[in-house]
Amino acid sequence: MSVTCTRHFMVYDKLHRHGNYTILVLLYVDDLIITGTHDHLLSRLIRRLSSEFDMKDLGALNFFLGMQVVRNHDSLILSQTQYALTLLHRFGLSGVKPIKSPLEVKLQLSSSAPDPLPDPTIYRQMVGSLQYLTMTRPDLTYAVNHVCQFMQKPCSSHLAAVKRIFRYVKGTLSLGLIFSKDASLQIRAFLDADWAGCPDSRHSTTGYAVFLGQNLLSWGSKKQSTVSRSSAEAEYRALASTTTEVLWFLHMLRFLRFHLSNPPLILCDNISAIYMSKNPVFHSRTKHFDIDVHFIRAHVLRGAITLSHLPGKVQVADVFTKSLPSPLFLWLWDKLSLRDNPS
Template structure:
């Protein structure tokens, strides 16, 4: 690929990029598959011809199905879903009735490693949770719930399995939900960062949640328990900001490889003003000594102009959906901010 003029991206092992006088070509290489896209159509044709002479390969045409992801497109943009994958998952779980759930997890749900009785054979639980993790590729609405049930893979119990079934019943009622990437979207990158302080009832660790939008299209998100116990809500929020900043830098570099440049600082919306003040204050004290490395990391990128921290009200904090369970109405409101859509036809 390098002999053909492609440049290997250091930010994604699968991505190769070639700039030509007619445009650009992006090549995503996997073990047995590849995706070729770009605006240099003549160059793409020549590349396909060359590769077919070097390897036994088959052109499957326009992308429609790839590794369990269904891809549809029209004049409004691209739509990604995993409806078939989700249907197969429901069949494996044996959910043949019509019962559905309005949310993937109950509001204020708390789970303990000793709740219920041990499952005699945890294999199905592990298989279902593993599949649910992959389903979050296009289903950010189940990210927090899957993050919860993933914590009990070692010794799952009946209450944990019931939580998995609730996620599956929610999926059953929202089978064709997925992500829409609008053709009219701008290429401005923005982020939301949030944390649920000491939300875990067992170890009192906090949960980090963040999400990134390219224009109005959701492109990255995360729900993960923090590795250490935060001594205040500000500390928890600041650790979440550090994780968000790391993802932000990687996305900026990756987008730059794809020809999308960001001249100004990327906005991160945060609903904790104390955390924002710490990022702009170079005086350390008792409150910040436990997170000094994160302070230096975020502040350096704020000063460099890569990051711009903007306060936001908690009610408008989109990343809140990745940090805790919510009542159905609040959950529905947060999903509307994620631009989650449902396909027109199965």
């Protein structure tokens, strides 16, 4: 249920329980989303809020913060089609030719590229606008993260990469993130690291995706803060970041009174990283990143998480660490709960 309130508030979320019933309220500035397990309690809450504030009940949620919500009998799709169209028009790219992938294969942009832009303003506006589009478009995450790294001194090659992203957006306007009814409450997380992939600093890139059943809850692409001496170390740092994300969702589900029958499963394609999390013999080789080692090992030993090996060719998180050939890219984003918005 969507409600508009004329007063201004900070971002705020609240959980209220009444017996066996639950009500959730999400508040952003003057927009509220209210949902729960009992219609009568929802109506009573709205009436009470209306007596204190000037409010308007907009009925079933269909639009929130630039995101469109489309429902069918067993799922809903979040999309930003109108926002994407607005961006294309704003930057004069409505007529560009669509393309199948957001970045060239194995593209590695550098901060030392020649031909700096005389005015970086338009570049910063384009990249900043794309960042919000990744709210429902995980397929854009790595590409946008990559071009974000050159905001201080963008060059013509960086701008060309951004325009290519917009060409990809033009061809995928109807894509949205689908959430389906799923009886499974199993958390699965995929992770990957592109070892020493940055040509300027030789820092690695962490990529991860966290699912609840078949629904994608969280994803990310981020350059690691330090240089890793091996691919196993880079993967292990990515494993530590993903474990933190998984534990947060585990805490949130428990707060909402959802109890998992099995511990979260984290899928990694690096056998050495998995072995380090279980075998203390490796301690002497990992002193320079032993905080991550002990953090993961502690959660593995107490059964809070389970680690398993996954072949690299089916590693979903690969799409968050590097630019890929179009066939592989399309195959992977199909695994990210992305579907065409029927509207």
